[in-house]
Amino acid sequence: MGQIFAIAQTTLGEAIRRRVLLIILLIGLAFLIISPSLNQLTPRGQTEVLVKMTLGILKITSAILAVTLTVYLIPNEVERRTIYTILSKPVQRYQFLVGKFLGSVGALAVMIGLMTLVLLVTFSLQQRDASMDDVARIVKSAVMYVFQMSLLAGIAMLFSTIVTPIVNFFMTGMVFVFGTLMNPIFESLGASSGGGLAGLGSRVAHYALPNFTNVDITGGATQAEQAVGGSEAVYMMNGIIYAIIYTSIMLVLAVLIFDRREI
Amino acid sequence: MGVAIKTEDLTKTYRTRSGKVNVVDHLNLEVEEGEIFGFLGPNGAGKTTTIKMLLGISYPSEGTAWVLGKEIGDTDVHRRLSYLPEKPYYYEHMTGLEILRFYARLFNIKEPERTKKAEALLEKVNLAGDADKIIAQYSRGMQQRIGLAQSLLNDPVLLFLDEPTAGLDPIAHIEIRDLILKMRDEGKTVFISSHELSDVERICDRVTILNYGKVVSEGRLDTLLKGGRIEITAVNVPKGIEDNLRSDGVIASFHDGRLIIDAPDTIATDGFVDAVRSAGGTIVSIIPRRKRLEDLFIESVGGRRVLTEQTEQSEESV
Numbered sequence: 013m014g015q016i017f018a019i020a021q022t023t024l025g026e027a028i029r030r031r032v033l034l035i036i037l038l039i040g041l042a043f044l045i046i047s048p049s050l051n052q053l054t055p056r057g058q059t060e061v062l063v064k065m066t067l068g069i070l071k072i073t074s075a076i077l078a079v080t081l082t083v084y085l086i087p088n089e090v091e092r093r094t095i096y097t098i099l100s101k102p103v104q105r106y107q108f109l110v111g112k113f114l115g116s117v118g119a120l121a122v123m124i125g126l127m128t129l130v131l132l133v134t135f136s137l138q139q140r141d142a143s144m145d146d147v148a149r150i151v152k153s154a155v156m157y158v159f160q161m162s163l164l165a166g167i168a169m170l171f172s173t174i175v176t177p178i179v180n181f182f183m184t185g186m187v188f189v190f191g192t193l194m195n196p197i198f199e200s201l202g203a204s205s206g207g208g209l210a211g212l213g214s215r216v217a218h219y220a221l222p223n224f225t226n227v228d229i230t231g232g233a234t235q236a237e238q239a240v241g242g243s244e245a246v247y248m249m250n251g252i253i254y255a256i257i258y259t260s261i262m263l264v265l266a267v268l269i270f271d272r273r274e275i
Numbered sequence: 276m277g278v279a280i281k282t283e284d285l286t287k288t289y290r291t292r293s294g295k296v297n298v299v300d301h302l303n304l305e306v307e308e309g310e311i312f313g314f315l316g317p318n319g320a321g322k323t324t325t326i327k328m329l330l331g332i333s334y335p336s337e338g339t340a341w342v343l344g345k346e347i348g349d350t351d352v353h354r355r356l357s358y359l360p361e362k363p364y365y366y367e368h369m370t371g372l373e374i375l376r377f378y379a380r381l382f383n384i385k386e387p388e389r390t391k392k393a394e395a396l397l398e399k400v401n402l403a404g405d406a407d408k409i410i411a412q413y414s415r416g417m418q419q420r421i422g423l424a425q426s427l428l429n430d431p432v433l434l435f436l437d438e439p440t441a442g443l444d445p446i447a448h449i450e451i452r453d454l455i456l457k458m459r460d461e462g463k464t465v466f467i468s469s470h471e472l473s474d475v476e477r478i479c480d481r482v483t484i485l486n487y488g489k490v491v492s493e494g495r496l497d498t499l500l501k502g503g504r505i506e507i508t509a510v511n512v513p514k515g516i517e518d519n520l521r522s523d524g525v526i527a528s529f530h531d532g533r534l535i536i537d538a539p540d541t542i543a544t545d546g547f548v549d550a551v552r553s554a555g556g557t558i559v560s561i562i563p564r565r566k567r568l569e570d571l572f573i574e575s576v577g578g579r580r581v582l583t584e585q586t587e588q589s590e591e592s593v
Contacts, residue, residue, distance in 0.1 A: 018380035100358035101381040
Protein backbone atom coordinates (compact mmCIF):
# COMPACT_ATOMS: atom_id res chain seq x y z
CA MET A 13 0.00 0.00 0.00
CA GLY A 14 2.90 2.34 0.76
CA GLN A 15 3.99 2.29 -2.87
CA ILE A 16 0.45 3.04 -4.12
CA PHE A 17 0.09 6.06 -1.84
CA ALA A 18 3.56 7.34 -2.70
CA ILE A 19 2.70 7.21 -6.42
CA ALA A 20 -0.76 8.72 -5.78
CA GLN A 21 0.67 11.61 -3.77
CA THR A 22 3.26 12.40 -6.44
CA THR A 23 0.61 12.22 -9.17
CA LEU A 24 -1.63 14.60 -7.23
CA GLY A 25 1.27 17.01 -6.69
CA GLU A 26 2.13 17.00 -10.37
CA ALA A 27 -1.51 17.25 -11.56
CA ILE A 28 -2.36 20.34 -9.56
CA ARG A 29 0.65 22.07 -11.11
CA ARG A 30 -0.15 21.20 -14.72
CA ARG A 31 -0.68 24.41 -16.63
CA VAL A 32 -3.31 23.10 -19.01
CA LEU A 33 -5.44 21.90 -16.08
CA LEU A 34 -5.02 25.19 -14.26
CA ILE A 35 -6.18 27.06 -17.36
CA ILE A 36 -9.29 24.86 -17.66
CA LEU A 37 -9.91 25.33 -13.95
CA LEU A 38 -9.59 29.11 -14.22
CA ILE A 39 -12.02 29.23 -17.15
CA GLY A 40 -14.48 27.09 -15.19
CA LEU A 41 -14.10 29.33 -12.15
CA ALA A 42 -14.65 32.45 -14.25
CA PHE A 43 -17.93 31.03 -15.61
CA LEU A 44 -19.02 30.04 -12.10
CA ILE A 45 -18.30 33.52 -10.78
CA ILE A 46 -20.16 35.39 -13.51
CA SER A 47 -23.12 33.03 -13.81
CA PRO A 48 -25.04 34.11 -10.63
CA SER A 49 -25.00 37.72 -11.85
CA LEU A 50 -26.80 36.56 -15.03
CA ASN A 51 -29.80 35.77 -12.82
CA GLN A 52 -30.48 39.48 -12.51
CA LEU A 53 -31.58 39.35 -16.13
CA THR A 54 -34.15 36.66 -15.47
CA PRO A 55 -37.39 36.95 -13.53
CA ARG A 56 -37.43 36.49 -9.76
CA GLY A 57 -37.72 32.99 -8.42
CA GLN A 58 -35.40 31.58 -11.00
CA THR A 59 -32.86 30.29 -8.44
CA GLU A 60 -33.78 26.78 -9.53
CA VAL A 61 -32.61 27.56 -13.09
CA LEU A 62 -29.47 29.20 -11.78
CA VAL A 63 -28.54 26.22 -9.59
CA LYS A 64 -28.98 23.88 -12.52
CA MET A 65 -26.92 26.12 -14.77
CA THR A 66 -24.01 26.52 -12.35
CA LEU A 67 -24.01 22.82 -11.58
CA GLY A 68 -23.92 22.19 -15.33
CA ILE A 69 -20.85 24.42 -15.62
CA LEU A 70 -19.25 22.62 -12.68
CA LYS A 71 -19.98 19.24 -14.26
CA ILE A 72 -18.67 20.13 -17.73
CA THR A 73 -15.50 21.72 -16.33
CA SER A 74 -14.93 18.68 -14.10
CA ALA A 75 -15.40 16.32 -17.05
CA ILE A 76 -12.93 18.27 -19.22
CA LEU A 77 -10.46 18.27 -16.32
CA ALA A 78 -10.93 14.53 -15.74
CA VAL A 79 -10.38 13.59 -19.39
CA THR A 80 -7.45 15.98 -19.94
CA LEU A 81 -5.75 14.80 -16.78
CA THR A 82 -6.20 11.07 -17.26
CA VAL A 83 -5.55 10.51 -20.97
CA TYR A 84 -1.91 11.59 -20.63
CA LEU A 85 -1.26 9.99 -17.25
CA ILE A 86 0.33 6.73 -18.43
CA PRO A 87 1.67 7.80 -21.87
CA ASN A 88 3.56 10.70 -20.25
CA GLU A 89 5.24 8.35 -17.79
CA VAL A 90 6.39 6.09 -20.62
CA GLU A 91 7.55 8.95 -22.83
CA ARG A 92 9.53 10.59 -20.03
CA ARG A 93 10.84 7.18 -18.88
CA THR A 94 9.86 7.87 -15.25
CA ILE A 95 7.97 4.58 -15.36
CA TYR A 96 11.23 2.65 -15.85
CA THR A 97 12.78 3.99 -12.68
CA ILE A 98 9.59 3.29 -10.74
CA LEU A 99 9.06 -0.23 -12.07
CA SER A 100 12.70 -1.11 -11.40
CA LYS A 101 11.83 -0.66 -7.72
CA PRO A 102 9.75 -3.29 -5.88
CA VAL A 103 6.58 -1.92 -7.47
CA GLN A 104 4.10 -4.07 -9.38
CA ARG A 105 2.41 -2.70 -12.47
CA TYR A 106 -1.02 -2.77 -10.80
CA GLN A 107 0.35 -0.69 -7.91
CA PHE A 108 1.64 1.86 -10.39
CA LEU A 109 -1.68 2.04 -12.24
CA VAL A 110 -3.83 2.22 -9.10
CA GLY A 111 -1.48 4.84 -7.61
CA LYS A 112 -1.75 6.97 -10.73
CA PHE A 113 -5.54 6.60 -10.71
CA LEU A 114 -5.92 7.52 -7.04
CA GLY A 115 -3.64 10.50 -7.52
CA SER A 116 -5.73 11.76 -10.42
CA VAL A 117 -8.96 11.25 -8.45
CA GLY A 118 -7.39 13.17 -5.56
CA ALA A 119 -6.49 16.02 -7.92
CA LEU A 120 -10.01 16.04 -9.36
CA ALA A 121 -11.51 16.10 -5.87
CA VAL A 122 -9.32 19.08 -4.95
CA MET A 123 -10.33 20.95 -8.12
CA ILE A 124 -14.05 20.15 -7.79
CA GLY A 125 -13.83 21.15 -4.12
CA LEU A 126 -12.25 24.47 -5.03
CA MET A 127 -14.87 25.18 -7.72
CA THR A 128 -17.69 24.28 -5.30
CA LEU A 129 -16.26 26.59 -2.67
CA VAL A 130 -16.01 29.46 -5.14
CA LEU A 131 -19.55 28.73 -6.35
CA LEU A 132 -20.93 28.76 -2.78
CA VAL A 133 -19.16 32.02 -1.91
CA THR A 134 -20.36 33.67 -5.12
CA PHE A 135 -23.86 32.35 -4.51
CA SER A 136 -24.02 33.63 -0.95
CA LEU A 137 -22.81 37.06 -2.06
CA GLN A 138 -25.08 37.47 -5.05
CA GLN A 139 -28.18 35.36 -4.27
CA ARG A 140 -29.25 36.43 -0.82
CA ASP A 141 -32.65 34.76 -1.23
CA ALA A 142 -31.09 31.32 -1.88
CA SER A 143 -32.29 28.72 0.63
CA MET A 144 -30.26 26.19 2.60
CA ASP A 145 -31.78 23.55 0.33
CA ASP A 146 -30.10 25.16 -2.67
CA VAL A 147 -26.76 25.23 -0.87
CA ALA A 148 -27.16 21.58 0.20
CA ARG A 149 -28.02 20.60 -3.35
CA ILE A 150 -24.85 22.22 -4.70
CA VAL A 151 -22.72 20.43 -2.10
CA LYS A 152 -24.39 17.04 -2.67
CA SER A 153 -24.10 17.42 -6.44
CA ALA A 154 -20.42 18.27 -6.12
CA VAL A 155 -19.87 15.11 -4.02
CA MET A 156 -21.60 13.06 -6.70
CA TYR A 157 -19.49 14.73 -9.40
CA VAL A 158 -16.34 13.48 -7.67
CA PHE A 159 -17.66 9.92 -8.06
CA GLN A 160 -18.83 10.59 -11.60
CA MET A 161 -15.44 11.95 -12.57
CA SER A 162 -13.69 9.01 -10.88
CA LEU A 163 -15.73 6.75 -13.13
CA LEU A 164 -14.79 8.85 -16.14
CA ALA A 165 -11.12 8.76 -15.08
CA GLY A 166 -11.36 4.96 -14.76
CA ILE A 167 -12.69 4.71 -18.32
CA ALA A 168 -9.94 7.01 -19.63
CA MET A 169 -7.39 4.93 -17.72
CA LEU A 170 -8.63 1.76 -19.40
CA PHE A 171 -8.51 3.36 -22.86
CA SER A 172 -5.02 4.75 -22.18
CA THR A 173 -3.70 1.18 -21.99
CA ILE A 174 -4.98 0.53 -25.53
CA VAL A 175 -5.06 3.72 -27.60
CA THR A 176 -3.12 6.96 -28.06
CA PRO A 177 -4.01 10.01 -25.91
CA ILE A 178 -5.78 11.84 -28.75
CA VAL A 179 -7.97 8.84 -29.62
CA ASN A 180 -8.52 8.30 -25.90
CA PHE A 181 -9.64 11.92 -25.49
CA PHE A 182 -12.36 11.51 -28.11
CA MET A 183 -13.39 8.02 -27.02
CA THR A 184 -13.72 9.00 -23.35
CA GLY A 185 -15.49 12.20 -24.33
CA MET A 186 -17.99 10.26 -26.41
CA VAL A 187 -18.59 7.77 -23.59
CA PHE A 188 -19.27 10.68 -21.24
CA VAL A 189 -21.71 12.39 -23.59
CA PHE A 190 -23.48 9.11 -24.33
CA GLY A 191 -23.52 8.09 -20.66
CA THR A 192 -25.00 11.45 -19.69
CA LEU A 193 -27.74 11.34 -22.34
CA MET A 194 -28.33 7.62 -21.89
CA ASN A 195 -31.63 7.75 -20.01
CA PRO A 196 -33.58 9.82 -22.54
CA ILE A 197 -32.03 7.85 -25.43
CA PHE A 198 -32.99 4.46 -24.00
CA GLU A 199 -36.37 5.65 -22.84
CA SER A 200 -37.23 6.62 -26.41
CA LEU A 201 -35.66 3.42 -27.77
CA GLY A 202 -37.60 1.28 -25.27
CA ALA A 203 -40.84 3.07 -26.09
CA SER A 204 -40.39 2.62 -29.82
CA SER A 205 -39.14 -1.00 -29.77
CA GLY A 206 -41.51 -2.29 -27.10
CA GLY A 207 -40.61 -5.58 -25.39
CA GLY A 208 -39.00 -7.36 -28.37
CA LEU A 209 -35.37 -8.22 -29.09
CA ALA A 210 -34.53 -4.57 -29.71
CA GLY A 211 -35.98 -3.70 -26.33
CA LEU A 212 -33.88 -6.42 -24.66
CA GLY A 213 -30.80 -5.19 -26.52
CA SER A 214 -31.36 -1.65 -25.40
CA ARG A 215 -31.86 -2.83 -21.80
CA VAL A 216 -28.57 -4.83 -21.91
CA ALA A 217 -26.72 -1.84 -23.37
CA HIS A 218 -28.37 0.35 -20.76
CA TYR A 219 -26.85 -1.70 -17.95
CA ALA A 220 -23.51 -2.53 -19.63
CA LEU A 221 -22.53 1.01 -20.61
CA PRO A 222 -21.62 3.57 -17.94
CA ASN A 223 -24.69 5.56 -17.02
CA PHE A 224 -23.56 8.86 -15.56
CA THR A 225 -27.10 9.91 -14.70
CA ASN A 226 -27.07 7.15 -12.07
CA VAL A 227 -24.41 9.18 -10.27
CA ASP A 228 -26.13 12.54 -10.63
CA ILE A 229 -28.26 14.47 -8.16
CA THR A 230 -28.61 17.65 -10.18
CA GLY A 231 -32.34 16.94 -10.61
CA GLY A 232 -32.79 17.13 -6.84
CA ALA A 233 -35.14 15.21 -4.54
CA THR A 234 -37.83 14.79 -7.18
CA GLN A 235 -35.40 12.93 -9.44
CA ALA A 236 -34.42 10.68 -6.53
CA GLU A 237 -37.99 9.89 -5.66
CA GLN A 238 -38.82 9.11 -9.27
CA ALA A 239 -35.75 6.89 -9.69
CA VAL A 240 -35.86 4.72 -6.61
CA GLY A 241 -39.08 5.74 -5.02
CA GLY A 242 -37.14 6.48 -1.87
CA SER A 243 -35.09 9.13 -0.18
CA GLU A 244 -32.37 11.20 -1.72
CA ALA A 245 -29.81 9.59 0.61
CA VAL A 246 -30.65 6.12 -0.75
CA TYR A 247 -30.45 7.42 -4.29
CA MET A 248 -27.05 8.98 -3.61
CA MET A 249 -25.78 5.83 -1.93
CA ASN A 250 -26.92 3.69 -4.88
CA GLY A 251 -25.17 6.07 -7.26
CA ILE A 252 -21.94 5.99 -5.27
CA ILE A 253 -21.99 2.17 -5.10
CA TYR A 254 -22.69 2.02 -8.85
CA ALA A 255 -19.74 4.37 -9.55
CA ILE A 256 -17.35 2.44 -7.29
CA ILE A 257 -18.27 -0.94 -8.83
CA TYR A 258 -18.08 0.35 -12.39
CA THR A 259 -14.78 2.16 -11.75
CA SER A 260 -13.31 -0.96 -10.12
CA ILE A 261 -14.23 -3.04 -13.18
CA MET A 262 -12.56 -0.46 -15.45
CA LEU A 263 -9.42 -0.53 -13.31
CA VAL A 264 -9.26 -4.34 -13.21
CA LEU A 265 -9.51 -4.44 -17.02
CA ALA A 266 -6.87 -1.71 -17.30
CA VAL A 267 -4.52 -3.65 -15.00
CA LEU A 268 -5.03 -6.88 -16.96
CA ILE A 269 -4.14 -5.14 -20.23
CA PHE A 270 -1.33 -3.02 -18.78
CA ASP A 271 0.27 -6.06 -17.14
CA ARG A 272 0.80 -7.66 -20.55
CA ARG A 273 1.60 -4.48 -22.43
CA GLU A 274 5.06 -3.64 -23.74
CA ILE A 275 6.28 -0.32 -22.33
CA MET B 276 32.28 -15.96 -6.80
CA GLY B 277 28.58 -16.38 -7.69
CA VAL B 278 26.71 -15.35 -10.78
CA ALA B 279 24.73 -12.10 -10.56
CA ILE B 280 23.12 -12.26 -14.02
CA LYS B 281 22.67 -15.18 -16.38
CA THR B 282 20.75 -15.17 -19.62
CA GLU B 283 19.80 -18.19 -21.66
CA ASP B 284 18.90 -17.62 -25.31
CA LEU B 285 17.28 -14.35 -24.32
CA THR B 286 15.47 -13.03 -27.38
CA LYS B 287 13.29 -10.04 -28.12
CA THR B 288 11.49 -9.97 -31.42
CA TYR B 289 9.68 -7.00 -32.91
CA ARG B 290 7.36 -7.10 -35.85
CA THR B 291 8.26 -4.56 -38.53
CA ARG B 292 6.79 -3.79 -41.93
CA SER B 293 9.49 -5.92 -43.51
CA GLY B 294 8.95 -8.86 -41.17
CA LYS B 295 10.20 -9.94 -37.76
CA VAL B 296 13.42 -8.52 -36.35
CA ASN B 297 15.32 -10.00 -33.42
CA VAL B 298 16.45 -6.92 -31.53
CA VAL B 299 18.07 -9.23 -28.99
CA ASP B 300 18.98 -12.53 -30.58
CA HIS B 301 19.52 -15.61 -28.39
CA LEU B 302 21.72 -13.75 -25.97
CA ASN B 303 23.76 -15.86 -23.55
CA LEU B 304 25.79 -14.04 -20.98
CA GLU B 305 26.98 -14.35 -17.42
CA VAL B 306 27.94 -11.53 -15.11
CA GLU B 307 29.84 -12.46 -11.98
CA GLU B 308 29.17 -10.94 -8.61
CA GLY B 309 31.41 -8.04 -7.66
CA GLU B 310 32.57 -7.14 -11.16
CA ILE B 311 32.02 -4.09 -13.34
CA PHE B 312 30.58 -5.43 -16.56
CA GLY B 313 30.55 -3.34 -19.71
CA PHE B 314 27.67 -3.92 -22.10
CA LEU B 315 28.58 -2.25 -25.37
CA GLY B 316 27.24 -1.88 -28.85
CA PRO B 317 26.15 0.74 -31.38
CA ASN B 318 22.73 2.40 -31.19
CA GLY B 319 19.98 -0.13 -31.73
CA ALA B 320 22.20 -3.08 -30.87
CA GLY B 321 19.73 -4.20 -28.19
CA LYS B 322 21.45 -3.00 -25.02
CA THR B 323 18.58 -1.07 -23.45
CA THR B 324 16.08 -3.75 -24.50
CA THR B 325 18.22 -6.36 -22.73
CA ILE B 326 18.35 -4.25 -19.56
CA LYS B 327 14.58 -3.73 -19.68
CA MET B 328 14.05 -7.48 -19.97
CA LEU B 329 16.43 -8.15 -17.08
CA LEU B 330 14.44 -5.67 -14.99
CA GLY B 331 11.11 -7.23 -15.95
CA ILE B 332 9.96 -4.00 -17.63
CA SER B 333 9.89 -5.68 -21.03
CA TYR B 334 9.02 -9.31 -21.70
CA PRO B 335 11.29 -11.70 -23.63
CA SER B 336 9.91 -13.29 -26.80
CA GLU B 337 12.08 -16.36 -26.19
CA GLY B 338 14.55 -17.62 -23.61
CA THR B 339 14.88 -16.45 -20.06
CA ALA B 340 17.28 -14.93 -17.56
CA TRP B 341 18.10 -15.00 -13.88
CA VAL B 342 18.99 -11.94 -11.86
CA LEU B 343 20.49 -12.47 -8.40
CA GLY B 344 19.35 -16.08 -8.56
CA LYS B 345 15.70 -15.30 -9.37
CA GLU B 346 14.06 -15.72 -12.73
CA ILE B 347 13.12 -12.39 -14.33
CA GLY B 348 9.67 -11.08 -13.51
CA ASP B 349 10.05 -11.52 -9.75
CA THR B 350 9.73 -7.94 -8.47
CA ASP B 351 10.91 -9.00 -5.02
CA VAL B 352 14.46 -9.13 -6.37
CA HIS B 353 14.14 -5.39 -7.14
CA ARG B 354 14.76 -4.75 -3.44
CA ARG B 355 18.39 -5.74 -4.02
CA LEU B 356 19.06 -4.04 -7.36
CA SER B 357 18.74 -0.62 -8.89
CA TYR B 358 18.57 1.05 -12.27
CA LEU B 359 19.73 4.36 -13.67
CA PRO B 360 18.06 4.82 -17.08
CA GLU B 361 19.60 6.67 -19.99
CA LYS B 362 18.59 10.36 -19.97
CA PRO B 363 16.53 10.02 -16.82
CA TYR B 364 13.66 12.40 -16.10
CA TYR B 365 12.40 13.10 -12.62
CA TYR B 366 9.24 14.88 -11.51
CA GLU B 367 10.26 18.47 -12.03
CA HIS B 368 8.06 19.98 -9.34
CA MET B 369 9.88 18.06 -6.61
CA THR B 370 13.10 19.06 -4.88
CA GLY B 371 16.16 16.81 -4.84
CA LEU B 372 15.37 15.77 -1.29
CA GLU B 373 11.71 15.13 -2.08
CA ILE B 374 12.53 12.97 -5.09
CA LEU B 375 14.84 10.77 -3.01
CA ARG B 376 12.21 10.49 -0.28
CA PHE B 377 9.64 9.50 -2.91
CA TYR B 378 11.83 6.69 -4.25
CA ALA B 379 12.65 5.62 -0.69
CA ARG B 380 8.91 5.22 -0.07
CA LEU B 381 8.78 2.77 -2.96
CA PHE B 382 11.14 0.60 -0.90
CA ASN B 383 8.92 1.10 2.17
CA ILE B 384 11.75 2.86 3.96
CA LYS B 385 10.10 4.59 6.91
CA GLU B 386 10.79 7.99 8.46
CA PRO B 387 13.12 9.18 9.96
CA GLU B 388 15.44 6.73 8.18
CA ARG B 389 13.99 7.84 4.82
CA THR B 390 15.11 11.46 5.21
CA LYS B 391 18.39 10.48 6.86
CA LYS B 392 19.24 8.21 3.94
CA ALA B 393 18.19 10.78 1.33
CA GLU B 394 20.35 13.45 2.96
CA ALA B 395 23.36 11.13 3.20
CA LEU B 396 23.07 10.26 -0.50
CA LEU B 397 22.72 13.89 -1.51
CA GLU B 398 25.97 14.44 0.37
CA LYS B 399 27.58 11.47 -1.39
CA VAL B 400 26.76 12.81 -4.88
CA ASN B 401 27.70 16.40 -3.94
CA LEU B 402 24.16 17.75 -4.06
CA ALA B 403 23.66 18.53 -0.37
CA GLY B 404 23.71 22.27 -1.12
CA ASP B 405 21.02 21.88 -3.77
CA ALA B 406 18.71 19.57 -1.82
CA ASP B 407 15.91 22.13 -1.66
CA LYS B 408 16.08 23.21 -5.30
CA ILE B 409 13.39 21.79 -7.57
CA ILE B 410 14.53 19.33 -10.23
CA ALA B 411 13.54 21.79 -12.99
CA GLN B 412 16.43 23.98 -11.78
CA TYR B 413 18.96 21.13 -11.90
CA SER B 414 21.52 20.96 -14.71
CA ARG B 415 21.95 17.79 -16.78
CA GLY B 416 24.89 16.73 -14.61
CA MET B 417 22.96 17.35 -11.39
CA GLN B 418 20.03 15.31 -12.71
CA GLN B 419 22.43 12.48 -13.52
CA ARG B 420 23.81 12.67 -9.99
CA ILE B 421 20.36 12.66 -8.41
CA GLY B 422 19.68 9.62 -10.60
CA LEU B 423 22.71 7.90 -9.22
CA ALA B 424 21.63 8.83 -5.69
CA GLN B 425 18.16 7.30 -6.21
CA SER B 426 19.85 4.15 -7.48
CA LEU B 427 21.74 3.82 -4.20
CA LEU B 428 18.78 4.26 -1.85
CA ASN B 429 18.30 0.55 -1.20
CA ASP B 430 22.04 -0.15 -0.89
CA PRO B 431 21.79 -2.48 -3.93
CA VAL B 432 24.08 -5.40 -4.60
CA LEU B 433 23.54 -5.03 -8.35
CA LEU B 434 23.31 -1.78 -10.33
CA PHE B 435 22.21 -1.34 -13.93
CA LEU B 436 23.61 1.91 -15.28
CA ASP B 437 22.50 2.94 -18.76
CA GLU B 438 24.84 5.63 -20.14
CA PRO B 439 25.75 6.95 -16.68
CA THR B 440 28.23 9.54 -17.94
CA ALA B 441 26.50 10.69 -21.13
CA GLY B 442 26.36 14.45 -21.53
CA LEU B 443 28.35 15.24 -18.41
CA ASP B 444 31.14 17.80 -18.15
CA PRO B 445 34.65 16.42 -17.50
CA ILE B 446 34.53 17.04 -13.75
CA ALA B 447 31.12 15.37 -13.30
CA HIS B 448 32.35 12.60 -15.57
CA ILE B 449 35.31 11.83 -13.31
CA GLU B 450 33.12 12.06 -10.18
CA ILE B 451 30.63 9.51 -11.52
CA ARG B 452 33.45 7.23 -12.66
CA ASP B 453 35.03 7.36 -9.21
CA LEU B 454 31.66 6.62 -7.62
CA ILE B 455 31.27 3.53 -9.79
CA LEU B 456 34.74 2.32 -8.83
CA LYS B 457 33.86 2.90 -5.18
CA MET B 458 30.78 0.71 -5.65
CA ARG B 459 32.95 -2.15 -6.88
CA ASP B 460 35.20 -1.70 -3.83
CA GLU B 461 32.08 -2.08 -1.71
CA GLY B 462 31.44 -5.45 -3.39
CA LYS B 463 28.58 -4.36 -5.64
CA THR B 464 28.08 -5.71 -9.15
CA VAL B 465 27.80 -2.97 -11.76
CA PHE B 466 26.30 -3.57 -15.19
CA ILE B 467 27.12 -0.60 -17.43
CA SER B 468 25.78 0.09 -20.87
CA SER B 469 27.79 2.90 -22.38
CA HIS B 470 29.12 4.54 -25.51
CA GLU B 471 31.91 6.17 -23.52
CA LEU B 472 34.53 3.59 -24.44
CA SER B 473 37.36 5.32 -22.60
CA ASP B 474 35.36 5.09 -19.37
CA VAL B 475 34.52 1.46 -19.94
CA GLU B 476 38.17 0.70 -20.66
CA ARG B 477 39.21 2.36 -17.42
CA ILE B 478 36.69 0.80 -15.08
CA CYS B 479 35.28 -2.45 -16.48
CA ASP B 480 36.59 -5.90 -15.71
CA ARG B 481 34.78 -7.63 -18.54
CA VAL B 482 32.84 -6.53 -21.59
CA THR B 483 30.37 -7.90 -24.07
CA ILE B 484 29.94 -6.17 -27.42
CA LEU B 485 26.57 -6.55 -29.04
CA ASN B 486 25.58 -5.87 -32.63
CA TYR B 487 22.23 -6.63 -34.22
CA GLY B 488 21.26 -8.18 -30.90
CA LYS B 489 24.05 -10.76 -31.10
CA VAL B 490 27.26 -11.03 -29.12
CA VAL B 491 30.18 -10.22 -31.40
CA SER B 492 32.92 -10.03 -28.79
CA GLU B 493 33.18 -10.84 -25.10
CA GLY B 494 35.73 -11.49 -22.43
CA ARG B 495 38.03 -9.95 -19.88
CA LEU B 496 39.33 -6.59 -21.00
CA ASP B 497 42.96 -7.43 -20.29
CA THR B 498 42.65 -10.49 -22.56
CA LEU B 499 40.67 -8.74 -25.29
CA LEU B 500 43.06 -5.80 -25.45
CA LYS B 501 46.19 -7.96 -25.62
CA GLY B 502 48.24 -7.52 -28.76
CA GLY B 503 49.02 -3.86 -29.29
CA ARG B 504 51.04 -2.38 -32.13
CA ILE B 505 54.30 -0.56 -32.48
CA GLU B 506 54.94 2.43 -34.73
CA ILE B 507 58.46 3.17 -36.02
CA THR B 508 59.19 6.44 -37.82
CA ALA B 509 62.39 6.94 -39.81
CA VAL B 510 63.80 9.66 -42.11
CA ASN B 511 66.38 9.73 -44.91
CA VAL B 512 65.35 6.28 -46.03
CA PRO B 513 65.57 5.54 -49.75
CA LYS B 514 62.30 4.69 -51.49
CA GLY B 515 61.69 1.05 -52.27
CA ILE B 516 62.78 -0.27 -48.88
CA GLU B 517 59.16 -0.45 -47.71
CA ASP B 518 58.44 -3.39 -50.02
CA ASN B 519 61.09 -5.48 -48.25
CA LEU B 520 59.77 -4.55 -44.80
CA ARG B 521 56.14 -5.47 -45.42
CA SER B 522 55.04 -8.87 -44.17
CA ASP B 523 52.02 -10.41 -42.44
CA GLY B 524 50.43 -7.68 -40.32
CA VAL B 525 53.22 -5.18 -41.01
CA ILE B 526 52.33 -1.97 -42.82
CA ALA B 527 55.19 0.15 -44.16
CA SER B 528 54.65 3.30 -46.19
CA PHE B 529 56.01 6.79 -46.84
CA HIS B 530 54.22 9.89 -45.54
CA ASP B 531 55.73 13.33 -46.22
CA GLY B 532 59.11 11.73 -46.86
CA ARG B 533 59.01 9.77 -43.63
CA LEU B 534 58.89 6.01 -43.49
CA ILE B 535 56.27 4.75 -41.07
CA ILE B 536 56.27 1.11 -40.06
CA ASP B 537 53.19 -0.12 -38.20
CA ALA B 538 53.70 -3.64 -36.85
CA PRO B 539 52.23 -5.95 -34.19
CA ASP B 540 54.11 -5.65 -30.90
CA THR B 541 54.86 -9.38 -31.00
CA ILE B 542 57.44 -8.78 -33.76
CA ALA B 543 60.92 -7.76 -32.56
CA THR B 544 61.73 -4.20 -33.66
CA ASP B 545 65.48 -4.89 -34.03
CA GLY B 546 65.08 -6.20 -37.59
CA PHE B 547 63.30 -2.98 -38.72
CA VAL B 548 65.88 -0.76 -37.00
CA ASP B 549 68.80 -2.64 -38.62
CA ALA B 550 67.17 -2.52 -42.06
CA VAL B 551 66.58 1.24 -41.81
CA ARG B 552 70.10 1.97 -40.56
CA SER B 553 71.81 -0.21 -43.14
CA ALA B 554 69.89 1.69 -45.83
CA GLY B 555 71.31 4.95 -44.44
CA GLY B 556 68.15 6.04 -42.64
CA THR B 557 67.71 7.50 -39.15
CA ILE B 558 65.14 6.27 -36.62
CA VAL B 559 63.11 9.24 -35.30
CA SER B 560 60.78 7.44 -32.91
CA ILE B 561 59.58 4.03 -31.75
CA ILE B 562 56.13 4.29 -30.11
CA PRO B 563 54.40 1.26 -28.63
CA ARG B 564 50.63 1.61 -29.06
CA ARG B 565 48.40 -0.37 -26.73
CA LYS B 566 45.28 -1.84 -28.32
CA ARG B 567 42.34 0.27 -27.27
CA LEU B 568 38.76 -0.71 -26.64
CA GLU B 569 37.81 1.61 -29.47
CA ASP B 570 39.90 -0.54 -31.86
CA LEU B 571 38.24 -3.69 -30.57
CA PHE B 572 34.80 -2.08 -30.86
CA ILE B 573 35.37 -1.02 -34.47
CA GLU B 574 36.83 -4.44 -35.31
CA SER B 575 33.77 -6.09 -33.78
CA VAL B 576 30.99 -3.97 -35.24
CA GLY B 577 32.74 -2.07 -38.01
CA GLY B 578 31.03 -1.89 -41.38
CA ARG B 579 27.79 -3.36 -40.13
CA ARG B 580 24.73 -1.21 -40.55
CA VAL B 581 22.75 -0.90 -37.36
CA LEU B 582 19.17 -0.18 -36.52
CA THR B 583 18.49 3.09 -34.78
CA GLU B 584 17.10 3.15 -31.25
CA GLN B 585 14.04 4.97 -32.62
CA THR B 586 13.24 2.11 -34.98
CA GLU B 587 13.65 -0.31 -32.12
CA GLN B 588 11.26 1.66 -29.93
CA SER B 589 8.56 2.05 -32.57
CA GLU B 590 8.19 -1.57 -33.54
CA GLU B 591 5.54 -3.84 -32.24
CA SER B 592 6.67 -6.54 -29.84
CA VAL B 593 6.02 -10.16 -30.72
